[in-house]
Amino acid sequence: MKAINISEKFKLFNEHWTPKKIGELNGQQVLLAKLKGEFIWHSHENEDELFMIIKGSLKIELRDKTVHLNEGELYIIPKGVEHKPIAEKEVHVLLFEPLAIKHTGNVTNKLTVKTFETI
Amino acid sequence: MKAINISEKFKLFNEHWTPKKIGELNGQQVLLAKLKGEFIWHSHENEDELFMIIKGSLKIELRDKTVHLNEGELYIIPKGVEHKPIAEKEVHVLLFEPLAIKHTGNVTNKLTVKTFETI
Numbered sequence: 001m002k003a004i005n006i007s008e009k010f011k012l013f014n015e016h017w018t019p020k021k022i023g024e025l026n027g028q029q030v031l032l033a034k035l036k037g038e039f040i041w042h043s044h045e046n047e048d049e050l051f052m053i054i055k056g057s058l059k060i061e062l063r064d065k066t067v068h069l070n071e072g073e074l075y076i077i078p079k080g081v082e083h084k085p086i087a088e089k090e091v092h093v094l095l096f097e098p099l100a101i102k103h104t105g106n107v108t109n110k111l112t113v114k115t116f117e118t119i
Numbered sequence: 120m121k122a123i124n125i126s127e128k129f130k131l132f133n134e135h136w137t138p139k140k141i142g143e144l145n146g147q148q149v150l151l152a153k154l155k156g157e158f159i160w161h162s163h164e165n166e167d168e169l170f171m172i173i174k175g176s177l178k179i180e181l182r183d184k185t186v187h188l189n190e191g192e193l194y195i196i197p198k199g200v201e202h203k204p205i206a207e208k209e210v211h212v213l214l215f216e217p218l219a220i221k222h223t224g225n226v227t228n229k230l231t232v233k234t235f236e237t238i
Contacts, residue, residue: 003192025167025195026217028147048144073122076144096215098145 006032006054010092012119017111019095019103020119031095031116035087042105043082049097050076056091060084125151125173129211131238136230138214138222139238150214150235154206161224162201168216169195175210179203 009022009032017039019031035058051058052074060067060075061084067075077083104112128141128151136158138150154177170177171193179186179194180203186194196202223231 001195003186003188003194006191006193023169023193023195025169025197025215026147028145028215030169030193030215050142050144050149067122069122072125074125074142074149075122076120076142078144096144096147096149 006094009119010034010054016090017103018113019116021116022119024099027099028096029099029101029116031097032119033093033095034090035085035093036090037087039085040104040107040109040111041082041084042107043080044077044097044101044105046079047098047101048076048079049101050074050095051085052094052096054092054094056087056089058091058093059086059088061086125213128238129153129173135209136222137232138235140235141238143218146218147215148218148220148235150216151238152212152214153209154204154212155209156206158204159223159226159228159230160201160203161226162199163196163216163220163224165198166217166220167195167198168220169193169214170204171213171215173211173213175206175208177210177212178205178207180205 016034016036019033021029023030053069053071058069063082123141135153135155138152140148142149172188172190177188
């Protein structure tokens with residue numbers, strides 16, 4: 001294995017809301033995603049999900065509050081908690097979550113990606 | 120839970136080789152550590168370990184090669200693989216690893232921290 005350069009990996013794709021896998025460990029995966037616009041309300045029944053902001057700003061709406069995340073900040077959405085990410089401008093995020101997760105959680109729609117591509 | 124600002128968390132401690140916990144998810148933990156100097160050769164029998172460089176540069180010696188990591192880069196040490204981190208100057212790292220891990224792995228010595236403080 002070689003060192004993984006996060007900025008270089010982000011140059012390899014441009015799609016929004018389509019996480020790419022850059023690593024696996026302990027049944028978990030490290031994903032990178034570019035987000036822009038509004039995602040859907042969803043929750044993950046069995047998985048906690050970590051968002052780390054690499055570039056830009058992200059708003060995550062929860063049912064009882066809104067979390068504002070800037071570059072260098074992270075937030076963990078506990079399992080079962082409904083959330084809706086909103087990126088007014090493009091944001092680059094790193095996600096840390098179990099291999100078994102579906103990024104749209106309990107909802108399947110046109111945004112759902114069945115298998116995350118490894119880059 | 121509030122947004123966790125990585126830079127702000129690093130201001131809360133100065134010890135080297137003493138990871139601090141900033142989050143938990145899916146039986147895993149997110150740790151921050153300041154490293155300076157040479158650590159010991161060790162391995163983790165059952166745990167893969169992710170190093171992400173937040174500030175500075177880190178060299179990780181493996182038995183068959185040396186990995187050089189700079190800011191914005193990450194590396195996963197697979198379970199069972201002996202490694203020795205070396206920081207010529209102070210480096211700030213983020214670690215992802217299982218809750219059950221001991222940072223000195225199979226070796227217990229004066230550097231071993233039994234419980235990681237949460238900050």
